[in-house]
Amino acid sequence: MSRLPARQVPAVYHRRFGDWLVSTVSDGYVDSPPGAMPGLTQDEVDALMVAAQGTAPIRTSVNMFALRGHGKTYLFDAGSGTTMGPSCGRLPDSLEAAGIAPGDIDAIVLTHVHPDHSNGLTSDDGKALFPRAEIIVHETEISHWFDDAAMAVATERAKTRYFASARFRLAPYKGRIRTFRDGEEVLPGITGILCAGHTPGHASYRIVGGQGGPDLMIWGDTVHIPEIQVPRPEITMLYDAEPPLAAASRKMIFETVVRDGLLVAGMHVHFPGFARMAQVDGQYRLLPEPWNYEI
Numbered sequence: 001m002s003r004l005p006a007r008q009v010p011a012v013y014h015r016r017f018g019d020w021l022v023s024t025v026s027d028g029y030v031d032s033p034p035g036a037m038p039g040l041t042q043d044e045v046d047a048l049m050v051a052a053q054g055t056a057p058i059r060t061s062v063n064m065f066a067l068r069g070h071g072k073t074y075l076f077d078a079g080s081g082t083t084m085g086p087s088c089g090r091l092p093d094s095l096e097a098a099g100i101a102p103g104d105i106d107a108i109v110l111t112h113v114h115p116d117h118s119n120g121l122t123s124d125d126g127k128a129l130f131p132r133a134e135i136i137v138h139e140t141e142i143s144h145w146f147d148d149a150a151m152a153v154a155t156e157r158a159k160t161r162y163f164a165s166a167r168f169r170l171a172p173y174k175g176r177i178r179t180f181r182d183g184e185e186v187l188p189g190i191t192g193i194l195c196a197g198h199t200p201g202h203a204s205y206r207i208v209g210g211q212g213g214p215d216l217m218i219w220g221d222t223v224h225i226p227e228i229q230v231p232r233p234e235i236t237m238l239y240d241a242e243p244p245l246a247a248a249s250r251k252m253i254f255e256t257v258v259r260d261g262l263l264v265a266g267m268h269v270h271f272p273g274f275a276r277m278a279q280v281d282g283q284y285r286l287l288p289e290p291w292n293y294e295i
C-alpha cells in the first residue's frame with residue numbers, strides 16, 4: 001500500500017470570473033468558541049447548527065481571494081501569519097500552490113484590519129512579506145486603529161489584539177497604503193463599499209466581471225457563521241465593534257446581492273467560498289456554488 005498522506009492537499013480553488021481568474025487561497029479554519037454569538041444561548045446555537053449540519057460544532061473557513069487579470073495580481077486580505085495556531089497560517093502554501101509569489105502581488109485589498117485578515121502582512125519580526133504590494137483599505141479602518149483616544153478606552157484584549165497588532169502589521173507598509181471612501185472605485189472595475197459595524201471601516205468589494213455575467217461581491221466578514229447569520233442576519237458576533245451596525249450592514253449587503261443577482265465570495269463562507277443568495281418566504285438563503293471541475 002502506498003504511504004498515507006499526513007496532511008491535506010492545499011486548499012486552493014480557481015474560478016473564471018469574466019475576464020478575471022479568481023482563486024480562493026485558504027488560510028485554514030477556526031473553531032468558534034462558546035459565547036461567540038452573544039444574542040443566542042449555547043443551546044440555541046447548538047440547535048441551529050444541528051438543524052443545518054447534523055452536529056453542533058462551528059468550524060469556519062478562513063478564505064482569502066486572489067484576482068488575476070488585466071496584467072495585474074491582487075490579493076483580498078492577507079491571512080493570519082503565525083498568530084492563530086496550527087489551523088490557520090496556510091496562506092503562503094496556498095499562494096504557492098496557486099502559482100503566486102509574494103512579489104507578484106500588485107495590491108492587497110483589505111476588507112478590514114483584524115488578525116485573521118491582516119496579521120499575515122508581515123513576519124513576526126515586523127518585515128513586510130509582500131515586497132511590492134500597495135495596501136488598499138477604507139479610510140476609517142486606518143483612522144480608527146491609529147486613534148490613540150479610541151485605543152485608550154478599549155478593552156485590554158482589543159488594545160493588544162486589534163489596535164497594537166494593526167499598527168505593527170501596517171507599519172512596514174508606510175508610504176504605500178492607499179485609503180478610500182464609500183463607493184469609490186479603488187482599482188479599475190472594483191468598487192469599495194463601506195459595511196461598517198464588524199469594524200468601523202469594514203468594507204466589501206464589488207467587481208465588474210463583464211461578458212454579460214453577474215458582478216462579484218467579495219463581502220469580507222459580512223457573515224461569520226453562514227448556518228446562523230444568513231437565515232438570522234440580526235445575530236451578531238462577540239468580535240463586532242458595533243453589533244447593531246454590523247447587523248444593518250449585513251442586511252444591506254444581502255439586499256444588494258439578492259436584488260442584483262450577484263456572485264458572492266466570503267472570507268468565512270465554507271471553502272471554496274463562492275455562493276449565490278436567494279430570499280424564500282422572506283428568509284435569506286445561501287446557495288453554495290457547486291465545485292467546478294473546469295476553470
Ligand SMILES: [Zn+2]
Pocket residue numbers: 114116117221267268
Ligand atoms: Zn474574519
